[in-house]
Structure formats: C-alpha cells, structure tokens
Amino acid sequence: MNAYWKRAFPIYFMILPGFLFFIIFKYIPMIGISIAFIDYSPFKGITGSEWVGLHYFRRLFAEGDFLVLLKNTLLLNLLDVVFFFPAPILVALLLNEVRAKRFKTAVQTILYAPNFISWVVIVGITILLFATGSGGINQILDNWGLGPLELMTDPQYFRWVWLLQNIWQGAGWGAIIFLAALSTIDPTLYEASTMDGANRWRQVWHITLPGLRNVIVIMFILRFGHIMDLGFEHIFLLQNPMNQDVSKVFETFIYKTGLIQGDYSYSTAVGLFKSVVGLVMVWFVNRLAKRMGQEGVF
Amino acid sequence: MKRMLSMIMIVSVVLLSIVGCTSTGQQDAGTASGDNGDKEKKKIKIDMMIASWKGGGWPDNNHPIIKHINEKFNVDLQIQWVPNANFAEKLNVIAASGKLPDVIRMDSPSLYLKWVEQGVFLDLKPHLAEYSSLQNIAKPEEWALLNPKDQIFGIPIYATAQNTIYVREDWLAKLDIPIPTAEEFTIDKFYEIAKAFTTQDPDGNGKNDTFGFSALGNSSLFGIPELFAAFGLANGWKEEGGQLIPMQVQSDEWKAFLTFMSRAYKEGVLDKDFITNTNFNEKYAQGKVGFADMHYQFSQQTNQQLQTISPGADFVELSPPMGNNGSRGNSTPTSGTIKVVLSKDVDDQKRDRILQLFDWWVSPEGEDILKNGIENIHYKKNSSGAYEMTGELKAEGEGRQSLLWNWVLRNNNNTFNTYKWSDPTWAKEMEQSIANAGKYPYKNASDAYIFSSRTYLEKGSALNESFHKTVIEIIAGKKPIESIDHAITEWKSNGGDKIIEEVNAAFTANK
Amino acid sequence: MRHEKGLDRLFTILVYFILILAAAMAIFPLFYVLSVSFSTEIEYLTRGFFVIPKQFTLEGYMYLLGHPGFTSAFRNAVILSAVGTALNIVLTSLMAYGLSKRWLRFRSSLNFMVFFTLLFSGGMIPTYLVVRSLHLLDSFWAIWLSTAIAPFNVIVMRSFFQSMPSELEESAKIDGSGEWRLFLSIIVPLSKPVIATFTLFYLVTNWNTYFTAILYLNDADLMPLQVFLRQMLVEDDPTISNASNVMYKYTPAAKMAAIILTALPLLVIFPILQKHFNKGVMLGSVKG
Structure with missing residues (x-):
C-alpha cells in the first residue's frame, strides 16, 4: 500500500457512511426522474408506463400562463436575492458589533423567534391588520380619512408584502450561519488593527467582511440553485383572485393542475425543468466566482 | 466534464452492487395463520385508509368502537388517518408500492375515475344483492354514478343540502322588520334588509360597523351559492334543452348578478374583506354581519358564541332568496361523488367479511354504535332515564365518537349529527332544517361528466381562475360590468368551448 | 469599558x-x-x-397539557429530534471533514455528487419505495435514515473546515498522529461553533418534521408534534362541509398556545447553543 492510500484510507472511511446515504436515499431514487418522460401510472410502475418523451415539457411550454409563471417566479426570486439575501448578513454584522453580552443574546433570540411562527399565522396576522374593511391599521387610516390601504388585494403590493414577511421571518434565523463564520475569524487581527488606530467601521470593512467572504460566496452560489423555487405555502396563503396575475408561480400552478389529480408525470416534469434551470444558473455563478478567485461549490 | 464522468462511474458501480445485493425477493407474508379450520372463524386484518379533517383521527386503533367491531366480526381493523391535505399524495405513493389498502375512501372523483380505468378496484355489483342494508343506502343512479355500465366500483357516500340563508332575528326586531316569509323573501327584499343592517346600526353601538352579508372570494360560488341561484346562474353547470351549459357562458345572468354584487360592495352592504376571507366562522361570531350562509348546527354554535358577546343575538333560518323570475336554490351536492372502494387484491373471504361489516355498519344497529359510540363509555343513562354524554367524551369533544360514521361511511339518514343524548327539540329542528334545504334543489348537472373532459382536467382550473378574477374585479369596482363579456369570450376560446363539447359528448353518450 | x-x-x-x-x-x-x-x-x-x-x-395551556394527543406528539418529537440530530451531526461532520481535504482523490467528483442532489431529486415515490424495501416503514428509522444528511449542510460545513489553517494538518502529520486523532482531538474541539450551528439547523429541521412523518408512518400514535399542530390549525373548507360533518372547534387560545408550546423548546435551547457559536475560537492561539 503506497503512502497516499495509507493516508487517505481513514478519510475515505469517514466519508463512507455519508456516501452510502447518498447512494441509497438520493441516487437510487433518481430513477424517479424518468417519471417526467412517461405517462406514469402508479400501478404500472416506471417500467410498465408508456414512454411519452418530451410530451409534458411541451405541454408546460405551451401553457397559456407559462410566461407569466416564469416572470413571476424569476421576479420574486430576484427580489429575494437582492433584498432578502443581504439581510441576515447585516444582522450578523450588527450583532457582531455588540459588546454587551446580555443585550446580544436577548436581541438575537428575539430575531430568531419568528422562524417558528408558521406562515398561516404570519399571513393571518397581516390580514388582521390590513384587511380592507376590518383590518386594525386600515380602520385607523380610515379614521384619519386616508382611505383603506388595500395591502392584501391590490396586486402592486403583493411582492413587497411577500418579501417583507420573508425578511421578518427569516433574517434573524439566517444570521446564524454568518455568526458561526464570524467566530472563525482570528481575534488577534482585531487587536492588531486597533493598535494601528483603525476605527470600528474600517475593521468591519477590512477584517469582518473578508472573514465572511467564503461563506457569503457559497451561500450566494447555492441560492442560485433555487432560482426557480419558491415556498409553496407562503405564496398560496397570500394568493387571492385579485393578485393572481402577479402571485401565480410554478408551485401554485402545479398544486392546482397536477397534484390534486395525481398527475405525477406533469409535476415531475415541471420540477425537472426548474432543477435544470437551477443547475445552469449555479454552474454560471460558480464559474464567475472561480474566475474572481473564490472557491466554488464544486 | 471529467469529474462528472468519474462521478457517474462511481455511482453506477455502487448502484449495481447494491441492487445486486438486495434484489433477492422479499415479499410480505400477507394474512398469516396457516389454520385451515373453520374459515368463518379466521381473524382477518382489514386496512383502511381514510382522510382526516380538523382534529385528526383517533389516536390509535384501540378505540372502543373499533374493539367492538373487531370482536363482532372477528377482524383486526387497522385505520390509517391521513390529513386531508396530504391524502392524495400519500395514496399515490402507496399505490406505487403495489399494494393498496383494503378499503379506501376516495374523496376525489377525478382520481376515482382515473383509477377505475386502471382496474384497481373491486367490482361490487355481483355481490351487492346479498347485502340489502348496504344496497339501500343509495339510489341505483347514485350507485351507477361515475361507473362504467354494469359495474360498480364504489359505495356512494350520501350527501345532502344543508346550508341556507340565516338572518339575525334580533336585528330584524330592533329595526322593526318582520321576518320575511318564503314568498316575500325576494332578492330585492334581501338587499333592502341587508342595506338596513348596514346603515341603521342594528347592534346599537352607535358605530357604522355592521354590514348585510359576507362572502368568501376565494371559494367557489363565494360560499354563498343562494345568491347565484337567485340570479339563475348555474351551480357550475346546468341542463337546458338536452344540453349541459356552464355558468361561465351565462352573460345576462352574470350582468344582473354583478350589478347586484358591485352595488352591494360599493354601499358597504357586502363585507369589504370578502376577497381575503377564508372562512365564515369568526365573521359570524363577531356579530357584525346580518345575513349568513350556514347550516343548523353551525347556527347553533355561532349563536352560543354570539350570546356571550351580545345576549339575545340569534341567527334564524330563512328560505333562499327568490330571483325575479322565481329561481332560488340551496346548493345541493350530488350523492355518490365520494366513494368507498375495496382494493381488487382483496380475496373473496375478506371481501365477504368487509361487506358483511358494512352491511351491519349502515343498519340501525350499526348506526347506533358508529354514531353514538358505546354505552357507558361515550354516553350513559342518567337518573331520570335520559341519555347524556360521559365526562370523557365531553372532554374529547362531542362528535369525536362519530368519526367512522362521518368520515368513513354512513347511510342516507339525515340524522348524522344528532346523537342519543341530543336535545329532542334540537334534533327535530336539525332534521327539519335539512328537509327545508332540500325543497330548493340547486345542483351541478355536470358532476357525473365533467371529469371525462380531458381539457377540463388539464386547463379547467386555470381557466376558471382567470374568469373568477374578472368577476371579483368587477364586484370590487375595478372593472366595468360589461368586461364580463370579454372574460366569457376568453374563457370559451382558451379551452372552454372544448370543455363544453367534451362534457356534452360524455353526457349524450350516457343517456 | x-x-x-x-x-x-x-x-x-x-x-x-x-x-x-x-x-x-x-x-x-x-x-x-x-x-x-x-x-x-x-x-x-x-x-x-x-x-x-x-x-x-390559562385555559388554552391547560387544555393542551391535558390532551393525551399533545403529550404523545411532544414525546415523539423529542425522540425524533434527539436521535435524528445526533445521527445527522455525526454523519455530516465526518463527510464534510473528509471532503475538505484538498489532496483527496475523487474529491471533486464526490463534492459534485453531494451538490447534484441539492438540485435534483427522484421525488417522493421512488424514495418511499426505497424506504419500504428496507423495511423501515412505520418506524422512526424511516425518518432518521432517509433524512440523515442534508446536502446543503455538507457543502457549507465543508467550506468551514476548508477555512481552517492548514498548519493544523501539517503539525499532525509531523506528529505522526492519524487522521482520526486529528479530527477528534483537534478539529472537533476547535469547530465547536460550527458544530453548534449545524446541530441547531438539524434540530430545527427534525423538530419541524411533518411530511416525512405523514408519508412513512401509519400509526397515529407515532406522529410528531407538527402533525398535531397542523390538525389544530387547519380550517376545514366550508364549501366541502359534506365531507366532514364533525363540527369540531379549538379555541383561539388553544391554537396559539400550541404554537407557543411547539416553539418553546427551540427558543429555550437557542441561548444555550448560541453561547458556543458566539464565543469565537482562538484559532490564532493554536497556530502560535
């Protein structure tokens, strides 16, 4: 046995259980991707169902709503990348600057808590406050003669309501990973720069942010893998007939046309389409990151 | 590229070796017991998969009613309660594994039809004659619904009209408006009263915070179908001159209806929140709305809540309002669109046992147990000889003992929600109110045919959704009433015409 | 100060x-x-x-704490989360550490294998068939094993390990101590914040188990807390009242109390774990 294998053997051994997990629970089931290309019937199984090739993809691209779905999906994701993605980083940076330990723990716990409030409740509270007639805030506005703010029904607000609720629920939670990354920054760097007379702002810029760079890049690349994905439940709860032109996305579409009728081939085809777009986007962003001297995800 | 290739190689080598190792067959032993003795005595395990609703199913399969059944029929009843929201997903996954549960309640007619085609259910027709109680729970046409000729793959679930318009009697009294009789209660009268509820401060709190009626903008027929009926709009589809016609094409009826609704919205007679409402429960219990769409039991529950806030508050039943040409109706579901099926893999012996069980289930004796529960566990006789709930059932919630009756299978009695201990007046009124609702049938004529339309299955929901959007926009005053014509044209040309054609083809083929 | x-x-x-x-x-x-x-x-x-x-x-709380369904669902959630998270964290950190070795052959193929599953999955039907053929149905093992590793966490954790100073490895090599010793006695103690972070991630995921439980478990008495919670919060569609004629109500207090009680364990555990990932590790001191 040569030196490499002697050294590598324990490492492969560490990877082995995880490797087996991926094979058994992730790769064997990949056979299921073929459901997108057959007229799948659970009783005939994958091998017994009729091969239809790209039929379901053609059906998807021919949907009258296809472009609307694509546009809504991409716009919401874009908003999310631009506004939601930096929010947890900002929270982490702010918390990192707090020296009072109790205050820090308290604020962090409060910001983390909304993650455990389900969408049903969050949307419910928003409606309670902003329902056109009975909403608490709308009644106040009405008393001031400002008329109702049709936050839940006017389509122009939909995306922003969705985004703000995302930030409200997820910013504190998302900060955790960046706080963990901050903990790996060598504290002697700060000491040295303080001695050099650098102020706090410069320290954030020259030490803290570079220390986070790795994680930010990875999270950013991975985010693009889900550029076509949106949480179903949140959007579904916010959806109503008035805002459907801006709120219908692939998830809600598939729920209404495919899942209820057990049309698995179609849902699988839509899922596969989304994954392929995600893969292309990640590949592209990953290359960009590597070209800029960063470590990519693969 | 190179690393992808090597990855594929690694993966496929491991895949092959694993598949090679595990493909040595392992088949479930099925019903055990090698005993060849008296077949009737053999204990049979019966799996049922049932959708559960609010509150979920029973916590285990040791419920006293299940025990009773197990002993009486020498079976081992295993019920899987799956939350309704995930029922279809789980059912499909289980189907893929090759063995359906023995008994399934199919709440989705389209999936039922699809699977009937695949031939995975047991044809019950040859056996039904032996089980007269079971056979009598539905009319022949309800047994035949959604089935191929001369075959019956499911036991139809009875459904009946229950909901109608209710009104706040105390508000009427306060405003000196007599309760309108069925003949007086026209749609104009409805509006006149609703308007009075909105403007004349019926709750006497000095604030302008009440309104005539509410609606659910996201639900079909807005959760208040009586209004659609009054304007002659179909409950989905109607039959006219040997043809089936969808509501979407009824231009004149829509215009009359939308004029009415948009005026109601503008004048505050219709709840301003109707687009975002998801249920009526809280709206009605808050005491701000005068007319309600509910059924008797719902009204009793709401009144109880209301009276804690304002004593004397009382919702009472009315007939559905009558349109100008005399049309009126209470939404009437079609019995038999929901079915209880047996898997075709059930052997003869098990099939007989299940059918015996169901035959008893819907008989008076079975109904007593399945609906009321077991004496001295769920209810008992008190000192004066009347029945009352036990403390345990009270704590669990009245009705929780009737899950098998209401969520699995029941007969066609209208007493599904009255129990041995129910107040006799209550029980009588309940039955009366169901009888009343049945006087004005308002049915969807397409229930048996709509799922035969391939275009409907593929595009129906998207088409209806965008049509619905225009309807809402018109009511909310964002679009003029005439724009409904544009929505109708769109609906028809984007697939609606095809749906009409396909549904009518299925309709004529079945005549 | x-x-x-x-x-x-x-x-x-x-x-x-x-x-x-x-x-x-x-x-x-x-x-x-x-x-x-x-x-x-x-x-x-x-x-x-x-x-x-x-x-x-306090009625809402009294109702829940006296409800046998709630207590059993709570117990199930605790068992599911405790064992599941332990398994998650062991398997994930081993794999992530192994894949962080830049000199390892097949490393990038393996990395790609992990990454690929982040985007593509076979869907629930074939996964169910695998779980079934392993005879795991109707036991917690179905959930523990089928969700043993989240690819996202492997990738991010790997990048943490990669950012550790390579001197650590060099020094271990000179010592002649094996990879296992290096991992267990140097890397793991140094990575406490990272491990605490991913423990929290997995814990929350496991605590929120809903769909896999519905899919793989049949026994109602095995169902975890989220299943109980959803059955309380779900509103029956008023337009299909014929499907469910059991008028069953929870008070708003009981519903909200259920939300609070469900979130409480995670809110309590957070400051405890937070201590670890806010501390900051003296990597520098090791180097010196």
Whole structure:
C-alpha cells in the first residue's frame, strides 16, 4: 500500500457512511426522474408506463400562463436575492458589533423567534391588520380619512408584502450561519488593527467582511440553485383572485393542475425543468466566482 | 466534464452492487395463520385508509368502537388517518408500492375515475344483492354514478343540502322588520334588509360597523351559492334543452348578478374583506354581519358564541332568496361523488367479511354504535332515564365518537349529527332544517361528466381562475360590468368551448 | 469599558439603534400570538389586534397539557429530534471533514455528487419505495435514515473546515498522529461553533418534521408534534362541509398556545447553543 492510500484510507472511511446515504436515499431514487418522460401510472410502475418523451415539457411550454409563471417566479426570486439575501448578513454584522453580552443574546433570540411562527399565522396576522374593511391599521387610516390601504388585494403590493414577511421571518434565523463564520475569524487581527488606530467601521470593512467572504460566496452560489423555487405555502396563503396575475408561480400552478389529480408525470416534469434551470444558473455563478478567485461549490 | 464522468462511474458501480445485493425477493407474508379450520372463524386484518379533517383521527386503533367491531366480526381493523391535505399524495405513493389498502375512501372523483380505468378496484355489483342494508343506502343512479355500465366500483357516500340563508332575528326586531316569509323573501327584499343592517346600526353601538352579508372570494360560488341561484346562474353547470351549459357562458345572468354584487360592495352592504376571507366562522361570531350562509348546527354554535358577546343575538333560518323570475336554490351536492372502494387484491373471504361489516355498519344497529359510540363509555343513562354524554367524551369533544360514521361511511339518514343524548327539540329542528334545504334543489348537472373532459382536467382550473378574477374585479369596482363579456369570450376560446363539447359528448353518450 | 472615540461612539449608537428597532418589529406580532394564547375567545372575537389581554386565562395551556394527543406528539418529537440530530451531526461532520481535504482523490467528483442532489431529486415515490424495501416503514428509522444528511449542510460545513489553517494538518502529520486523532482531538474541539450551528439547523429541521412523518408512518400514535399542530390549525373548507360533518372547534387560545408550546423548546435551547457559536475560537492561539 503506497503512502497516499495509507493516508487517505481513514478519510475515505469517514466519508463512507455519508456516501452510502447518498447512494441509497438520493441516487437510487433518481430513477424517479424518468417519471417526467412517461405517462406514469402508479400501478404500472416506471417500467410498465408508456414512454411519452418530451410530451409534458411541451405541454408546460405551451401553457397559456407559462410566461407569466416564469416572470413571476424569476421576479420574486430576484427580489429575494437582492433584498432578502443581504439581510441576515447585516444582522450578523450588527450583532457582531455588540459588546454587551446580555443585550446580544436577548436581541438575537428575539430575531430568531419568528422562524417558528408558521406562515398561516404570519399571513393571518397581516390580514388582521390590513384587511380592507376590518383590518386594525386600515380602520385607523380610515379614521384619519386616508382611505383603506388595500395591502392584501391590490396586486402592486403583493411582492413587497411577500418579501417583507420573508425578511421578518427569516433574517434573524439566517444570521446564524454568518455568526458561526464570524467566530472563525482570528481575534488577534482585531487587536492588531486597533493598535494601528483603525476605527470600528474600517475593521468591519477590512477584517469582518473578508472573514465572511467564503461563506457569503457559497451561500450566494447555492441560492442560485433555487432560482426557480419558491415556498409553496407562503405564496398560496397570500394568493387571492385579485393578485393572481402577479402571485401565480410554478408551485401554485402545479398544486392546482397536477397534484390534486395525481398527475405525477406533469409535476415531475415541471420540477425537472426548474432543477435544470437551477443547475445552469449555479454552474454560471460558480464559474464567475472561480474566475474572481473564490472557491466554488464544486 | 471529467469529474462528472468519474462521478457517474462511481455511482453506477455502487448502484449495481447494491441492487445486486438486495434484489433477492422479499415479499410480505400477507394474512398469516396457516389454520385451515373453520374459515368463518379466521381473524382477518382489514386496512383502511381514510382522510382526516380538523382534529385528526383517533389516536390509535384501540378505540372502543373499533374493539367492538373487531370482536363482532372477528377482524383486526387497522385505520390509517391521513390529513386531508396530504391524502392524495400519500395514496399515490402507496399505490406505487403495489399494494393498496383494503378499503379506501376516495374523496376525489377525478382520481376515482382515473383509477377505475386502471382496474384497481373491486367490482361490487355481483355481490351487492346479498347485502340489502348496504344496497339501500343509495339510489341505483347514485350507485351507477361515475361507473362504467354494469359495474360498480364504489359505495356512494350520501350527501345532502344543508346550508341556507340565516338572518339575525334580533336585528330584524330592533329595526322593526318582520321576518320575511318564503314568498316575500325576494332578492330585492334581501338587499333592502341587508342595506338596513348596514346603515341603521342594528347592534346599537352607535358605530357604522355592521354590514348585510359576507362572502368568501376565494371559494367557489363565494360560499354563498343562494345568491347565484337567485340570479339563475348555474351551480357550475346546468341542463337546458338536452344540453349541459356552464355558468361561465351565462352573460345576462352574470350582468344582473354583478350589478347586484358591485352595488352591494360599493354601499358597504357586502363585507369589504370578502376577497381575503377564508372562512365564515369568526365573521359570524363577531356579530357584525346580518345575513349568513350556514347550516343548523353551525347556527347553533355561532349563536352560543354570539350570546356571550351580545345576549339575545340569534341567527334564524330563512328560505333562499327568490330571483325575479322565481329561481332560488340551496346548493345541493350530488350523492355518490365520494366513494368507498375495496382494493381488487382483496380475496373473496375478506371481501365477504368487509361487506358483511358494512352491511351491519349502515343498519340501525350499526348506526347506533358508529354514531353514538358505546354505552357507558361515550354516553350513559342518567337518573331520570335520559341519555347524556360521559365526562370523557365531553372532554374529547362531542362528535369525536362519530368519526367512522362521518368520515368513513354512513347511510342516507339525515340524522348524522344528532346523537342519543341530543336535545329532542334540537334534533327535530336539525332534521327539519335539512328537509327545508332540500325543497330548493340547486345542483351541478355536470358532476357525473365533467371529469371525462380531458381539457377540463388539464386547463379547467386555470381557466376558471382567470374568469373568477374578472368577476371579483368587477364586484370590487375595478372593472366595468360589461368586461364580463370579454372574460366569457376568453374563457370559451382558451379551452372552454372544448370543455363544453367534451362534457356534452360524455353526457349524450350516457343517456 | 475603555473610552471610545467620537466616530466609534456614533457607530455603536447606530448599531444599538438599528438592532432595537429590528427587535421591536420582530417582537410585536409575537406578542400578539402570546397574548391570544392567554385570552378568552370573546376578547379574541371582539378586539381584533391587541397586545395585552384584559382577561387573563390559562385555559388554552391547560387544555393542551391535558390532551393525551399533545403529550404523545411532544414525546415523539423529542425522540425524533434527539436521535435524528445526533445521527445527522455525526454523519455530516465526518463527510464534510473528509471532503475538505484538498489532496483527496475523487474529491471533486464526490463534492459534485453531494451538490447534484441539492438540485435534483427522484421525488417522493421512488424514495418511499426505497424506504419500504428496507423495511423501515412505520418506524422512526424511516425518518432518521432517509433524512440523515442534508446536502446543503455538507457543502457549507465543508467550506468551514476548508477555512481552517492548514498548519493544523501539517503539525499532525509531523506528529505522526492519524487522521482520526486529528479530527477528534483537534478539529472537533476547535469547530465547536460550527458544530453548534449545524446541530441547531438539524434540530430545527427534525423538530419541524411533518411530511416525512405523514408519508412513512401509519400509526397515529407515532406522529410528531407538527402533525398535531397542523390538525389544530387547519380550517376545514366550508364549501366541502359534506365531507366532514364533525363540527369540531379549538379555541383561539388553544391554537396559539400550541404554537407557543411547539416553539418553546427551540427558543429555550437557542441561548444555550448560541453561547458556543458566539464565543469565537482562538484559532490564532493554536497556530502560535
């Protein structure tokens, strides 16, 4: 046995259980991707169902709503990348600057808590406050003669309501990973720069942010893998007939046309389409990151 | 590229070796017991998969009613309660594994039809004659619904009209408006009263915070179908001159209806929140709305809540309002669109046992147990000889003992929600109110045919959704009433015409 | 505390101001949930949005704590999360550490294998068939094993290990101590913040188990907390009232109390884990 294998053997051994997990629970089931290309019937199984090739993809691209779905999906994701993605980083940076330990723990716990409030409740509270007639805030506005703010029904607000609720629920939670990354920054760097007379702002810029760079890049690349994905439940709860032109996305579409009728081939085809777009986007962003001297995800 | 290739190689080598190792067959032993003795005595395990609703199913399969059944029929009843929201997903996954549960309640007619085609259910027709109680729970046409000729793959679930318009009697009294009789209660009268509820401060709190009626903008027929009926709009589809016609094409009826609704919205007679409402429960219990769409039991529950806030508050039943040409109706579901099926893999012996069980289930004796529960566990006789709930059932919630009756299978009695201990007046009124609702049938004529339309299955929901959007926009005053014509044209040309054609083809083929 | 210069002082004030504002916005709706859980139904129906209940009642909590379904669901969630998270964290950190070795052959193929599953999956039907053929159905093992590793966590954890100074490895090599010793006695203690972070991630995921439980478990008495919670919160569609004629109601207080009680264990555990990932590890001291 040569030196490499002697050294590598324990490492492969560490990877082995995880490797087996991926094979058994992730790769064997990949056979299921073929459901997108057959007229799948659970009783005939994958091998017994009729091969239809790209039929379901053609059906998807021919949907009258296809472009609307694509546009809504991409716009919401874009908003999310631009506004939601930096929010947890900002929270982490702010918390990192707090020296009072109790205050820090308290604020962090409060910001983390909304993650455990389900969408049903969050949307419910928003409606309670902003329902056109009975909403608490709308009644106040009405008393001031400002008329109702049709936050839940006017389509122009939909995306922003969705985004703000995302930030409200997820910013504190998302900060955790960046706080963990901050903990790996060598504290002697700060000491040295303080001695050099650098102020706090410069320290954030020259030490803290570079220390986070790795994680930010990875999270950013991975985010693009889900550029076509949106949480179903949140959007579904916010959806109503008035805002459907801006709120219908692939998830809600598939729920209404495919899942209820057990049309698995179609849902699988839509899922596969989304994954392929995600893969292309990640590949592209990953290359960009590597070209800029960063470590990519693969 | 190179690393992808090597990855594929690694993966496929491991895949092959694993598949090679595990493909040595392992088949479930099925019903055990090698005993060849008296077949009737053999204990049979019966799996049922049932959708559960609010509150979920029973916590285990040791419920006293299940025990009773197990002993009486020498079976081992295993019920899987799956939350309704995930029922279809789980059912499909289980189907893929090759063995359906023995008994399934199919709440989705389209999936039922699809699977009937695949031939995975047991044809019950040859056996039904032996089980007269079971056979009598539905009319022949309800047994035949959604089935191929001369075959019956499911036991139809009875459904009946229950909901109608209710009104706040105390508000009427306060405003000196007599309760309108069925003949007086026209749609104009409805509006006149609703308007009075909105403007004349019926709750006497000095604030302008009440309104005539509410609606659910996201639900079909807005959760208040009586209004659609009054304007002659179909409950989905109607039959006219040997043809089936969808509501979407009824231009004149829509215009009359939308004029009415948009005026109601503008004048505050219709709840301003109707687009975002998801249920009526809280709206009605808050005491701000005068007319309600509910059924008797719902009204009793709401009144109880209301009276804690304002004593004397009382919702009472009315007939559905009558349109100008005399049309009126209470939404009437079609019995038999929901079915209880047996898997075709059930052997003869098990099939007989299940059918015996169901035959008893819907008989008076079975109904007593399945609906009321077991004496001295769920209810008992008190000192004066009347029945009352036990403390345990009270704590669990009245009705929780009737899950098998209401969520699995029941007969066609209208007493599904009255129990041995129910107040006799209550029980009588309940039955009366169901009888009343049945006087004005308002049915969807397409229930048996709509799922035969391939275009409907593929595009129906998207088409209806965008049509619905225009309807809402018109009511909310964002679009003029005439724009409904544009929505109708769109609906028809984007697939609606095809749906009409396909549904009518299925309709004529079945005549 | 040492005196800060003008600009730094402004900086500090700004930081505190923004955080207090953010916390206030986060806590406001939470307060509503908390208040409703202690209030009566009448107040809930009549007052709309409110923050302080006028009439204080513990009924919602009493109801839940006395409900056998709730206690059993809670117990199941604890078992599921405790064992599941332990398994998750062991398998994930081993794999992530192994894949962080830049010199390892097949490393990038293996990395790609992990990454690929982040985007593509076979869907629930074939996964179910695998779980079934392993005879795992109707036991917690179905959930523990089928969700043993989240690819996302492997990738991110790997990048943490990669950012550790390579001197560590070099020194171990010179010592002649094996990879296992290096991992267990140096890397793991140094990575406490990272391990704490991913423990939390997995813990929350496991605690929120809903769909896999519905899919793989049939016994109602194995169902975890989220299944119980959803059955309380779900509103039966009023237009299909014929499907379910059991009029069954939970008070708003009971519903909100269920939300609070479900979140409580994770809120309590957070500050404990947080201590670890806020501490900051003295990597420098090791180097020196």
